[in-house]
Amino acid sequence: MIDELFTISTLIGILHSCVRLATPYLFAALGETFGQRSGVLNLGVDGIMLMGAFFAFYVVFEGHNLWVGVLVAVAVGVLMGMLKAFVSVTMQSLQGISGIGLYLFGLGLSSLLFKTLIGSVEGVSGFRQLAIPLLSDLPGIGHILFNHNILVYLAYLMVPVSWFVINRTTLGLKIRAVGHNPEAADTLGVSVNGVRYTTLMIGGALAAVAGASLSIGLQNVFQENMTNGLGFIAVALVYFGSWRTVGVLGGALLFSLVNALQLWAQALNIPIPSEVAVMMPYIMTIVVLAFTARQIQKPAALARSYERGE
Amino acid sequence: MFDSLKAVQAEMGGESALEIAFSEGMFRVTDASAAIRDYASEGFDLVIAHGAQYGNSVFEVASDFTETSFAWGTSSDTGAERGFENVFAYGAVANEGGFVNGVVAAMLTETDVIGVIGPVAGDAKLYIDGFVRGVTEIKPDAQVNISYTGSFSDTTLAAEAAHVHIQAGADVLTGSAQQVVGAIGVASENGVAWLGTQSDQMSLGPDVVVTNQVYDWANVITDMIAKVEAGELGGTVYRLTFANEGLRLEFNESLEIADEVKEAARGAIEDIKSGDVDPVLIEEE
Numbered sequence: 001m002i003d004e005l006f007t008i009s010t011l012i013g014i015l016h017s018c019v020r021l022a023t024p025y026l027f028a029a030l031g032e033t034f035g036q037r038s039g040v041l042n043l044g045v046d047g048i049m050l051m052g053a054f055f056a057f058y059v060v061f062e063g064h065n066l067w068v069g070v071l072v073a074v075a076v077g078v079l080m081g082m083l084k085a086f087v088s089v090t091m092q093s094l095q096g097i098s099g100i101g102l103y104l105f106g107l108g109l110s111s112l113l114f115k116t117l118i119g120s121v122e123g124v125s126g127f128r129q130l131a132i133p134l135l136s137d138l139p140g141i142g143h144i145l146f147n148h149n150i151l152v153y154l155a156y157l158m159v160p161v162s163w164f165v166i167n168r169t170t171l172g173l174k175i176r177a178v179g180h181n182p183e184a185a186d187t188l189g190v191s192v193n194g195v196r197y198t199t200l201m202i203g204g205a206l207a208a209v210a211g212a213s214l215s216i217g218l219q220n221v222f223q224e225n226m227t228n229g230l231g232f233i234a235v236a237l238v239y240f241g242s243w244r245t246v247g248v249l250g251g252a253l254l255f256s257l258v259n260a261l262q263l264w265a266q267a268l269n270i271p272i273p274s275e276v277a278v279m280m281p282y283i284m285t286i287v288v289l290a291f292t293a294r295q296i297q298k299p300a301a302l303a304r305s306y307e308r309g310e
Numbered sequence: 311m312f313d314s315l316k317a318v319q320a321e322m323g324g325e326s327a328l329e330i331a332f333s334e335g336m337f338r339v340t341d342a343s344a345a346i347r348d349y350a351s352e353g354f355d356l357v358i359a360h361g362a363q364y365g366n367s368v369f370e371v372a373s374d375f376t377e378t379s380f381a382w383g384t385s386s387d388t389g390a391e392r393g394f395e396n397v398f399a400y401g402a403v404a405n406e407g408g409f410v411n412g413v414v415a416a417m418l419t420e421t422d423v424i425g426v427i428g429p430v431a432g433d434a435k436l437y438i439d440g441f442v443r444g445v446t447e448i449k450p451d452a453q454v455n456i457s458y459t460g461s462f463s464d465t466t467l468a469a470e471a472a473h474v475h476i477q478a479g480a481d482v483l484t485g486s487a488q489q490v491v492g493a494i495g496v497a498s499e500n501g502v503a504w505l506g507t508q509s510d511q512m513s514l515g516p517d518v519v520v521t522n523q524v525y526d527w528a529n530v531i532t533d534m535i536a537k538v539e540a541g542e543l544g545g546t547v548y549r550l551t552f553a554n555e556g557l558r559l560e561f562n563e564s565l566e567i568a569d570e571v572k573e574a575a576r577g578a579i580e581d582i583k584s585g586d587v588d589p590v591l592i593e594e595e
Contacts, residue, residue, distance in 0.1 A: 013477045021470055121491050123498060123514040219469045219492035220499065221514060226492070228464045259467065260474075266457035267425065267474045274431045278460030278467075 004268050005261075008140070015144040017260035018253060019152065023218065024049070024210040024227075025252040026155040028234035029241070030162045031206025033248055034199040036238055037166060039179040039301035040088060042200060043099025045207045046231025047106020048080040052208025053215035054110040057222035058117060060124045066216055070151075073212040074205045080106065081204025085197040092305040103231070111224040118222070126220035127151055151209070151217040156249075158206070163245040175199055179299035182306040192306045207231065233285075240289060243299060251288075258284045311360045314527035318535070321528075328535070329354075336361070343367035350375040356538050358382070372397050372544075379543040381534055386547045396543035400530055402550040404486075404507065405440025406582050407523030407557050411505040412444020413578045414521050415482045416452055417571045418503050425475025426456040427468050427485030427493050434486040437507055437523075441484060444578065447587075455480060465492030472496035494519065512562050520567060521575065522560045525550055553583045 004010065028045050035042045055076045056069035080102065087098045127149040136146040166172040177185040178195045186192050210231075215222045237255065241247025262277035312332060319328045331349065336342035342364050349357045350371050359368050359382040368382045369389055376396055383400035415424050424445060428434040442454050455475055459467040468485065469492030475483055476496070483497050484505040491514055497504040498515035506512070506522035530548045537546065550556025559575060561567055581587040 010478075013474065016477070017470055017474055020473070021466070024466065121514060123495055126495075126499075128499070214466060214492075218496075219465055220495035221465070221491045223463075223465055223488065223491050225463060226465045228461060228466065230466060260470070263457055263467070263471050263474045264478070267455045267471070267478050269453075269455055274428075274458035274460065278458065 005265060005270060010264060010268070012140050012143055014257070014260045014264050016147070017263065018257040019144060020148055020218065021256035021259055022252040023148075023152045023155045023213050024230055025234050025237055025255065026158065026249065027206045027210035027213060028231055029237040029248045029252060030158050030245060031203035031210070032235055032238045033162065033203075033241070033243060033245060034166070034175065034206075035196075035203040036302055037179045037243055037299055038175045038196050038199040039182060039299055039304060039306070040085075040196050040200060041095045041099060041235075041303045042081075042084055042088075042102070042203055043096060043232070043235060044080070044084055044102025044106065045099075045203075045210075045234050046227050046229060047103035047110075048077055048204050048207035049106075049211035049214075049227045049231045050110040050225065051076050051080055051106045051211065053211030053226060054113055054222055055208075056212035057124060057215035058113070060126070060216050061118065061122060061222075066127055069216050070209060070212050073208040077204040077206070077208025078201045079204070080208070081201040082197065084204065085193075085200040088305065089193050089196045089200070092307065095303045095305070107225060114222060114224060121221055121223050123221050124216060126216040126218075149217050151213040154209075155213065159245055159249045166245065171195075171198070176299075178306075179301055182301050182304075183309075186306070186308060192308075196306075207234075210234070236285060236289070240285065242297065251285075254288070255281050255285060311358070311525075311527050314525075314531055315358075317528050318531045321532075322535075336364075339363055339367060343370070346371045346380075347374075350378045350380075355379060356381065356534060368397060369394065377543075379534070379538045381544075383548075388545050388547060390545055395545060398534055398537075398544050398546050398548065400527070400548035400550075402525050402557065404434075404437040404523070405443075406552050407507055407559060408437040408440025409444035409447075409582065409587065410559050410575050410578045411484055411507065411521060411523060412441040412446075413448055414444075414571055414575050415441070415484065415503075415505055416445045416448035417568075417574050418520065419449070419452060419480075419482045421479050421481045422449060422452040423475075423479040423481065424452060424454045425472070425478070425480035425483045426454060427471045427475070427483065427490060428456060428458045429462045429487035429489060430460060431458050437486050447578075448574070459489060461489060462487045463489050465489050468493040469496045472502075476500050476502055510560075512560075516562070516564055519562055520565060521562070524558045524560055526556055526558055529554060529556060551582075552579050 052073035056073040059069040059072045084102050087093050088095045130150050132146040136142045174190050174195050178192050182192045237248055237251040240251035258281040262280050322328045333345040346367050356379045362384050364382055368380050372380045379396050381398035385399045388397045388399045445452050445454055457471045468489040472493035482503045485493055486507050494504050494514040498518050504515050504519045506519050512519045
């Protein structure tokens with residue numbers, strides 16, 4: 001029975017699922033990477049995702065274009081990022097607890113808006129599968145990589161884009177400087193608060209798109225708390241990926257691969273208890289975190305608020 | 311449940327005849343426990359705690375408010391053996407509708423592969439057991455693939471599970487718990503038939519949701535209210551079945567469903583009502 005899992009068509013199916021499942025994690029975790037590299041831990045990702053998911057859905061539900069939905073989600077995400085920045089950068093409140101506050105705020109507000117503006121769970125027509133001409137015809141790999149909706153491609157495109165911004169631009173240099181040694185950066189004339197506002201707004205925008213990728217891309221519905229804690233996994237993936245974009249990609253793919261594997265194993269009636277199957281991705285995450293924890297280079301100023309000394 | 315309450319209220323003569331107060335979003339049992347106690351101390355005659363996880367809270371509050379009537383479900387425990395006289399219990403015999411949906415699935419499938427998406431192993435067991443039994447009644451060789459997400463609310467995993475079932479050859483899907491909304495979206499995108507249960511899911515996939523097992527609590531509520539008014543505060547276990555009209559199977563009127571499918575479904579319901587088929591038996595097998 002177990003050999004059914006290793007037929008070519010099943011393996012292609014598993015990898016196809018894996019690539020798609022990683023989408024929301026990638027958007028959210030890449031966004032969180034920006035914030036953390038500049039020294040701000042944002043645990044509110046899940047709340048921002050819910051707000052993004054709701055607004056994207058609502059805009060489309062009201063008959064507007066899908067891209068308008070994405071743009072509105074981005075705007076909402078930027079606002080949520082600003083709110084987080086105001087609380088933890090300007091007001092210098094503890095980053096961890098204010099992030100939890102932001103999460104609860106997003107969870108509550110998205111549920112309230114959903115109940116007042118929509119009422120019951122409805123469906124919309126979201127982004128359709130977009131097979132990339134020629135590439136999607138490649139045997140095996142074509143279906144795995146090039147037969148998804150456009151937000152999936154966008155998520156993977158964000159990996160090199162984020163890498164480039166963080167490692168090859170002036171803004172990226174400032175972000176890294178602020179995350180490692182805000183005092184030194186400040187002395188050199190870099191606005192610590194300005195950089196942190198920027199990274200939190202970028203992070204908010206990406207988290208909101210992560211939510212939109214669920215509500216108008218992968219599921220085409222909105223339901224209260226539909227992210228189900230996915231944003232917290234995204235935060236863990238940033239640690240998992242040692243604050244590097246490629247590491248985040250690896251973490252998101254590994255987590256999604258194990259998830260895809262367990263879904264396929266169950267669907268093919270392979271006799272492993274479903275409880276064990278659904279635990280697998282989490283066990284995997286803990287194991288990898290335990291082995292990578294020692295060698296990682298954490299931004300030195302992570303979770304520390306910065307106050308200019310006189 | 312809430313829709314049924316509103317229906318009963320309307321039938322009784324509106325808000326002056328029956329006052330309803332409700333709290334929702336009680337994902338934490340401690341919150342629910344506080345709400346139950348609040349309603350009891352505010353003097354409501356009947357406090358309904360709709361969720362199997364609320365049992366302990368109900369009995370705790372019920373022991374302090376012996377003049378107030380309580381109801382909870384899904385459960386068959388009224389606490390009578392422990393001396394409680396003011397607790398009703400209720401539940402749906404979901405395997406009846408599961409059986410009928412299984413019959414419909416077997417009639418609809420062309421690939422002879424059917425996918426089921428469950429929440430937590432055990433919870434949806436009644437529905438899924440009934441469903442499998444319904445399928446095998448019509449097509450003993452059909453393959454029913456069952457996957458659990460391990461959660462009631464993980465819409466992302468449920469959606470991916472639907473993708474997986476479809477890629478594994480399934481052309482009819484069903485599933486339970488609130489997480490399935492994402493899976494119905496996927497079924498809809500791929501034009502794969504979906505058989506619903508628990509709530510009205512047709513608006514989520516007007517082109518693919520073929521049937522829906524609907525729970526109608528109106529009769530249960532009406533009877534509980536009558537009992538409370540007569541001074542009987544608990545002790546009854548209610549069961550929604552096709553026979554007592556607590557369960558209904560709705561067809562999607564906007565779809566063209568073959569007459570033979572409808573007839574097979576109606577036949578299955580009649581067989582269950584008359585006792586010719588007992589989908590409950592599967593538990594003992």
